[in-house]
Amino acid sequence: MIVLLPPSETKRPGGDGAPLDLAALSFPALTPLRSELVEELVRLAADRPASRAALGISAKQDDEIGRNAALRGAATLPAIDRYTGVLYDALDIGSLRGAAAARARARLAVGSALFGLLRADDPVPAYRLSAGSKLPGRPGLATRWRPLLEPVLADIAARELVVDLRSGAYAGLGRVPGAVGVDVLCQHADGRRTVVSHFNKAHKGRLARALAASRAEPDDAAKVAGVARRAGLHVERDGAHLTVVVPES
Template identity: 60%
Template sequence: MLVLLPPSETKAAGGEGAPLDLDALSWPKLTPVRRGLVNALVELAADVPASLAALGLSERQRVEVERNAALWTSPTLPALRRYTGVLYDALDVAGMTRAALARAEQRLAVASALFGLVRGADLIPAYRLSAGSALPGTDPLRDLWRPALEPVLSTVDELVLDLRSGAYAGLARVRDAVTVRVVTEDASGRRKTVSHHNKAYKGRLAQALATTRANVSTVDDVCRVARGQSMTLERTGELVLDLVVS
């Protein structure tokens, strides 16, 4: 099983790893696009006002531009420790045992605007680039990533659970991926998509699937693991699951 996670705008600072080595990242066929985007961000960082405008940042967020300027030289962290925020708080990597973390690093992948797709243990620096960003002098991110990323994802020969947000799902389609809606249900049985706390619920689900000792290779397996963690996960379509929350 491969669980696709969205990245987060917020990143942990610092790191203990050596500077970025694109050749060491998973899915090396993505290296040319990764290299082009890293170089573009470093070059853009030399012009702070242009960087702030392109990345949709305020003057108070200049530190994000400084991070981009140092992409080739700054220390790295495993992807599952680099990303922070609501989903990653619920994932709780820091609370995992060594064995559970090893499973999570293999089962979880983060889909991002800068690296396309990385496994949980891949070493990456802090950076700022969102799926909706438009970098001067480069093609739209979707046009860069789809031709490279979709063929890579098509070779994944295991169950793919897609927890990406809409903007990141737009960077690459994944045929036969199973998606999850977080919904509430009223007294009449009518369901409504949850926006608030959506990320937290998906983080809990990802944590359960990533750390279980059970083999997870089918949709039924996914639902079984969720039930074991007191989550209500129901199949509502061939490739759609509803995570029902109160």
């Protein structure tokens, strides 16, 4: 089983790994576009106004442009340690030990606008590029990634069950045939259900932790739902789609 996570806008700075080596990353079929995008971001960083427009950031976030300028020489961290924020706090991979930690690092993968797809331990620098970023004079990232990324995802899905926790924009970079999809809904006292916004990420992080660390080897949506329920989540299943239902607080 592979649990496919979204990335995060926020990333842990620094690192103690060697500088970025694209040839050392998993899924070498993605290397050509990774190389193009790194080159484009480094060049773009020389023009701060253009960078702000392309990346959708303000002048207060110019340190993000500096990260892109330093992409080739900056220290790296394993991808699963690089990304931060609500989902990754709930996942809390650093608290796992022994066999559970090893299973998690083998099962977790991250979708990325810059790298396409990363295994948990792939070493990457901090950077700024989102699925919706518009690089000057270039097609959208989904248009560029799909021809390379979808065959890689299809190959993974042919061998392992994929639980896709990516948000819509990142799922649009490459679809996964037969993947288990997940939504998070809030159950109100009057019976209404509404989309959970901010805490959607926290509940997906809890689900990712349960799946990544479990001794079970689920091979279909029903078994994924079983792992989630044993972890205390209220999950409903409709075919290959799961809904995590959260009571109104």
